[in-house]
Structure formats: structure tokens, C-alpha cells
Amino acid sequence: MKKPMPEKKVMIIGASGHGKVIADIIHQSGDQVMGFLDDDPTKKEIHQIPVLGKIKDIQKYKDDFYFIIGIGDNQIRKKIAENNPALNYYTAIHPTAVIGEGVHIGNGTAVMAGVVINVDTDIGEHCIINTSAVVEHDVTIQSLTHISPNTTICGSVKIGKSCHVGAGSTVINNIYIYDDVILGAGSTTINNLIQPGIYIGIPSRRIK
The missing domain is CATH 3.40.50.20 (Rossmann fold)
Structure with a gap:
């Protein structure tokens, strides 16, 4: 026992x-x-x-x-x-979250209720994977990025540091998103985003 x-x-x-x-x-x-x-x-x-x-x-x-x-x-x-890099950081994972095999979740990250993170995904430190978000297989999300509620990140997506993916957004498979990108709520990303900035719409486009 x-x-x-x-x-x-x-x-x-x-x-x-x-x-x-x-x-x-x-x-x-x-x-x-x-x-x-x-x-x-x-x-x-x-x-x-x-x-x-x-x-x-x-x-x-x-x-x-x-x-x-x-x-x-x-x-x-x-x-x-x-x-404060030397603190003992706690990783918060809600008991209802579904975490697949081979998933790595960094220190200080929060995974909320109803989240699904599928196999072989790598999530960095101090991220937020918010309520009912779906993060599919083989995704990389770098540190300090916030994935908002009801977002869908499809397979093999790579998201950089300090990004914010708005509520209800979709990122299709095999997309690369650069550091410091903000995706507006309800957006759909179908192309690589290689510049920092704010992107909105379907498909998402950069605005000044």
C-alpha cells in the first residue's frame, strides 16, 4: 500500500x-x-x-x-x-484535466478544469492553460503563454513565449506562432505568424 x-x-x-x-x-x-x-x-x-x-x-x-x-x-x-527565479514553484493541475502520455508541464504553470492536453506535448513554465482548452498532440507552448478558455490548439503547433491566445480561438495543425503574439478572441489561425503583434479575425490577420 x-x-x-x-x-x-x-x-x-x-x-x-x-x-x-x-x-x-x-x-x-x-x-x-x-x-x-x-x-x-x-x-x-x-x-x-x-x-x-x-x-x-x-x-x-x-x-x-x-x-x-x-x-x-x-x-x-x-x-x-x-x-524570483529561485523559488520552489508549484504546478497547479485541476483533477478534471486530461493529461496524455509523454506530456511535460513546466514549473509554475496552471492547468484549469476541463482541459485536455494530448500526448507528447511540451508546455513551458508559468503558462496558463485555461478552462476547457484543448491542446492536441505534439504541441510546444513556450513559457509565460496564456491559452484562454475554450481554445483549440491542433496537432504539432509551436507557440512562442509570452503569447496570449484569446478565448474560443482555433489554431490549425502544423502552425508556428512567434513570441509575443496576441490572438483575438474567436480568431482562426491558418498561417504561420512570424511577427509579434495583435492578430484578429478568420483567418487571423495582423493589425497595427
């Missing part, structure tokens, strides 16, 4: 909507949220979980807890991660 794994104690950086969802995933995974860190002085607790300080207080807790950045904005998440 296997011994139960000891629960992990986690501090969430960011006490807004995304942070609340992360807290729920941690609880449903059998681990414990010890508190939030947030720079908004009006926030004292979230669902009876205390806000224990500001983001600069990370160093006070760094030896005691795992951390996850519960902030949806890619650039803010990037700044915090770059300023």
Missing part, C-alpha cells in the same frame, strides 16, 4: 480572480493554500484565506512554501518570475 504524499503548502502571488481559481485547484488537488501576496492594501482575505503581505514579501516566505503566480497578465507574471 502506497503512503499518501504529504500535502504541499502553497503561497499564491496575486489575490484577484485568477488567484482565486488557482486556490481552488490547489485545494481540489489535496494541497494547502497558506495565503496570498498582493499589492492592493484593501485585500485582507479571499475565501477565508489571508492576504499575508505584498509581493515584495516573497523573500520572507521563500524557504517555507511553494509559490505560484496567480496573475493572468503575461507581462506582470514574467516580471515576477524573472525577479
Whole structure:
């Protein structure tokens, strides 16, 4: 009989909507949220979980807890991660997510409820794979990218760093998407996107 794994104690950086969802995933995974860190002085607790300080207080807790950045904005998440590379980062995977064989998910990434990630996919650090997204086989998603709810990423797609794929978007198979690309909600991408920028529509096109 296997011994139960000891629960992990986690501090969430960011006490807004995304942070609340992360807290729920941690609880449903059998681990414990010890508190939030947030720079908004009006926030004292979230669902009876205390806000224990500001983001600069990370160093006070760094030896005691795992951390996850519960902030949806890619650039803010990037700044915090770059300023704190040595933390023990927690990877949050909702129990209802379907994770295929050979999938790698990087430290600090959050995988929400109802997500499907199929075989041999590689997801980087501090990514967000949001509610009911489908990420098909042999996909690469680099660090700090946000895949929004109800998005479909088809097989063998490669997505760069710090991208944001809007809600309900579709990326067809074998597409390459460069770093810092923003895909508008409901867009469909059928060609490689080799420049950073904002892309919208069906098929997606770059706008100034």
C-alpha cells in the first residue's frame, strides 16, 4: 500500500480572480493554500484565506512554501518570475484535466478544469492553460503563454513565449506562432505568424 504524499503548502502571488481559481485547484488537488501576496492594501482575505503581505514579501516566505503566480497578465507574471527565479514553484493541475502520455508541464504553470492536453506535448513554465482548452498532440507552448478558455490548439503547433491566445480561438495543425503574439478572441489561425503583434479575425490577420 502506497503512503499518501504529504500535502504541499502553497503561497499564491496575486489575490484577484485568477488567484482565486488557482486556490481552488490547489485545494481540489489535496494541497494547502497558506495565503496570498498582493499589492492592493484593501485585500485582507479571499475565501477565508489571508492576504499575508505584498509581493515584495516573497523573500520572507521563500524557504517555507511553494509559490505560484496567480496573475493572468503575461507581462506582470514574467516580471515576477524573472525577479524570483529561485523559488520552489508549484504546478497547479485541476483533477478534471486530461493529461496524455509523454506530456511535460513546466514549473509554475496552471492547468484549469476541463482541459485536455494530448500526448507528447511540451508546455513551458508559468503558462496558463485555461478552462476547457484543448491542446492536441505534439504541441510546444513556450513559457509565460496564456491559452484562454475554450481554445483549440491542433496537432504539432509551436507557440512562442509570452503569447496570449484569446478565448474560443482555433489554431490549425502544423502552425508556428512567434513570441509575443496576441490572438483575438474567436480568431482562426491558418498561417504561420512570424511577427509579434495583435492578430484578429478568420483567418487571423495582423493589425497595427
